[in-house]
Amino acid sequence: MVPHLVTALTGPINELEQRILESTPVIERWFRLEWMEHTPPFYCSVDVRNAGFKLAPVDTNLFPAGWNHLTPEMIPLAVQAAMAAIEKICPEAKNLLLVPENQRDSFYLSNLATLQKIFYMAGLNVRLGSLSNEITEPTRIDLPDGGHVTLEPLQRGKRRLGLKNFDPCTILLNNDLSAGVPGILEELHEQYLLPPLHAGWGTRRKSLHFKAYEEVSKRFGKLLGMDPWLINPLFAQCGQVDFEADAGLECLRSNTDALLTKVRRKYKEYGINEKPFVVIKADNGTGGMGIMTVRDAKDIDKLSPKTKARMATVQAGQAVSEVIIQEGVLTHERINSAVAEPVVYMMDRYVVGGFYRIHADRGEDENLNAPGSSFVPLAFEQSAQLPQPGVKPGASVPNRFYMYGVIGRLAMLAASYELEATDPEAENLD
Amino acid sequence: MVPHLVTALTGPINELEQRILESTPVIERWFRLEWMEHTPPFYCSVDVRNAGFKLAPVDTNLFPAGWNHLTPEMIPLAVQAAMAAIEKICPEAKNLLLVPENQRDSFYLSNLATLQKIFYMAGLNVRLGSLSNEITEPTRIDLPDGGHVTLEPLQRGKRRLGLKNFDPCTILLNNDLSAGVPGILEELHEQYLLPPLHAGWGTRRKSLHFKAYEEVSKRFGKLLGMDPWLINPLFAQCGQVDFEADAGLECLRSNTDALLTKVRRKYKEYGINEKPFVVIKADNGTGGMGIMTVRDAKDIDKLSPKTKARMATVQAGQAVSEVIIQEGVLTHERINSAVAEPVVYMMDRYVVGGFYRIHADRGEDENLNAPGSSFVPLAFEQSAQLPQPGVKPGASVPNRFYMYGVIGRLAMLAASYELEATDPEAENLD
Incomplete structure (x- = not known):
């Protein structure tokens, strides 16, 4: 509502x-x-x-x-909605992989921290897998508000995408694919990839x-x-x-x-x-x-x-x-x-x-x-x-x-x- | 959440x-x-x-x-949850009949007004059908906060319960049936009666x-x-x-x-x-x-x-x-x-x-x-x-x-x- x-x-x-x-x-x-x-x-x-x-x-x-611009009072509404969404898509899910833009400004990273919090509260372990070639190992970035995010390199198997020791049920894109669809995101038929690739600007x-x-x-x-x-x-x-x-x-x-x-x-x-x-x-x-x-x-x-x-x-x-x-x-x-x-x-x-x-x-x-x-x-x-x-x-x-x-x-x-x-x-x- | x-x-x-x-x-x-x-x-x-x-x-x-004791910030959470509930039970519903306790104190009536508001915001026409013999016609009761509720007499058909010109898909009980189950609520197989009668204190x-x-x-x-x-x-x-x-x-x-x-x-x-x-x-x-x-x-x-x-x-x-x-x-x-x-x-x-x-x-x-x-x-x-x-x-x-x-x-x-x-x-x- x-x-x-x-x-x-x-x-x-x-x-x-x-x-x-x-x-x-x-x-x-x-x-x-x-x-x-x-x-x-x-x-x-x-x-x-x-x-x-x-x-x-x-x-x-x-x-x-921009999820970081929502007030604290709105977060429970987002969490409740996230619970409803996850329940429909993959109720048994333990892990969610969030794939962000290759931006490093602190507003955008605070947005990621907020999304991570929302899905954590909805009952998922959330980690960030970067498409950037510059991320070759887990990279912690501190935020101005005292929090932090950790970007990790993606690991692609034959049929699944994940991180080291992290196999997600659902992959959530926070990247609008303006530069087209990277190969690493293609042919993932075993996992839920959301939004779908054709929602990208390609x-x-x-x-x-x-x-x-x-x-x-x-x-x-x-x-x-x-x-x-x-x-x-x-x-x-x-x-x-x-x-x-x-x-x-x-x-x-x-x-x-x-x-x-x-x-x-x-x-x-x-x-x-x-x-x-x-x-x-x-x-x-x-x-x-x-x-x-x-x-x-x-x-x-x-x-x-x-x-x-x-x-x-x-x-x-x-x-x-x-x-x-x-x-x-x-x-x-x-x-x-x-x-x-x-x-x-x-x-x-x-x-x-x-x-x-x-x-x-x-x-x-x-x-x-x-x-x-x-x-x-x-x-x-x-x-x-x-x-x-x-x-x-x-x-x-x-x-x-x-x-x-x-x-x-x-x-x-x-x-x-x-x-x-x-x-x-x-x-x-x- | x-x-x-x-x-x-x-x-x-x-x-x-x-x-x-x-x-x-x-x-x-x-x-x-x-x-x-x-x-x-x-x-x-x-x-x-x-x-x-x-x-x-x-x-x-x-x-x-006691829904009236929730703060205004909590109402959207309740409405969102009500939407999720209604969607599962009776997504095509237009009308909800709320059956209250036979209490007339203004705290309880304010509770009814809040429930009515929550389900209205969730997309239902909500009316109050009273089990009391004293309610023989629509009876408006003003509340101290300036709002009001209208109690109406229930009308029982062979298979359905409603009000005059009001046929609900779902009947929501806010009455704990301490005195047992009134006959008017029995044998309603065409409508959703929630919570079920066996949730009552009988x-x-x-x-x-x-x-x-x-x-x-x-x-x-x-x-x-x-x-x-x-x-x-x-x-x-x-x-x-x-x-x-x-x-x-x-x-x-x-x-x-x-x-x-x-x-x-x-x-x-x-x-x-x-x-x-x-x-x-x-x-x-x-x-x-x-x-x-x-x-x-x-x-x-x-x-x-x-x-x-x-x-x-x-x-x-x-x-x-x-x-x-x-x-x-x-x-x-x-x-x-x-x-x-x-x-x-x-x-x-x-x-x-x-x-x-x-x-x-x-x-x-x-x-x-x-x-x-x-x-x-x-x-x-x-x-x-x-x-x-x-x-x-x-x-x-x-x-x-x-x-x-x-x-x-x-x-x-x-x-x-x-x-x-x-x-x-x-x-x-x-």
């Missing part, structure tokens, strides 16, 4: 929010039935933007880091995700009797763009123009006095790389060489050729004066917490996942102890975070559809 | 506690495997006593009230529960390589006691004497300088009725007429003839100067929270579940954000409440064994 957390937005609850809050039993039952048919991703984080008139996911991460495309999300939002819109656009960012895509060679920019321009026209029409329909914008992103990119905001299609003709170079490659040096053009969703949330967007964390089918990503130097129509961003934990709402008279049980305090949890889970459901569609083993069955 | 809560006891962690804290992954895996073989009771609360040298359950309630016996717990504690003791007595209160029973007619008191006296001797021997073995005592309770009693503390078998000859009358009947006027004599477990916990005992709340297989029951006028060897008791919520531990250097992940702060959650779950597992043994449908299979 969704923890009752304080959100930054304190304005009145609008019609969309009211509709979601009123429909809790209907929504929860709908999710329950969906999860009977579809397997949730093992874990997931979703960036959500609340423009007031519109509430939508803008990024869905299937290898979430296979994933944002456009596939948002295509699946469009379907989810239509079904959800029908359930609640509302326009799915209120929760769905429109998008278009271009398959052959080369920023540095100025190739394929015509596709980008015409699609941007068409998308801005569509959004303008929607704004007019709802009487919204905002200037529409789109966000152009690498279709296979993550970590906030290869992203730009465009307010007018003509701007694409005027890209600076610096911007072009920045757009041309994403993490792990992968070249960008496929591009998604997505309707921009303003964020009206502020913490002090900084623009903020909520990030919702889920494990198994459960929302376990979240925090705000804030960026002091960015505008409300810009990507916040960029150097200079920081994180503000969400606190539990205290006023839940004081229900307001005359309101029905369970709805006594408007719980804005509940809506973020609903939107986060809709994106997680879309990820589940997406992974089904791209599953190489499912294709073999056709 | 077990929320990281502040407990009243701040003394050093002793050997037993250390053993439990160190064994988290082993313990959690053991529970995981047990729950593959046995179905947890739907919900459950367990009174735990921590004597320092010994940590044991003293009462296991299968129809727990069938339940404390001695059966503690017999099952003895078995659980032996297996757990073997797992951790420790003496099961450290978590198991010894007991004896007498089947034919009539306090008012002075009949069967010889059985009580000899069993009390034998039990005190056994406990004295154990105290000597462990070098414990405390005076042993036993607690004599009605074998089918609840709500703190029909209970007395005895320090010497001779005291049984000197019972006052008032005490005899008090012991002779329990709630709903049921006469007492079967009696359990249980090793008393001191509580060394204090809140301010009042004696306190933790109560652990569970739903499905999960510990979702707890609080302290305190009683200013009672001693450390007396029952605290009595008029005049009050409740102190447990708060989340903040120091979890500051792990101590040099300790292993997940074990950085001694989490005393974790141990209470382990003991609570052992008692819950015993209740599961107990319900299997008393299941009338299982007997038919023999």
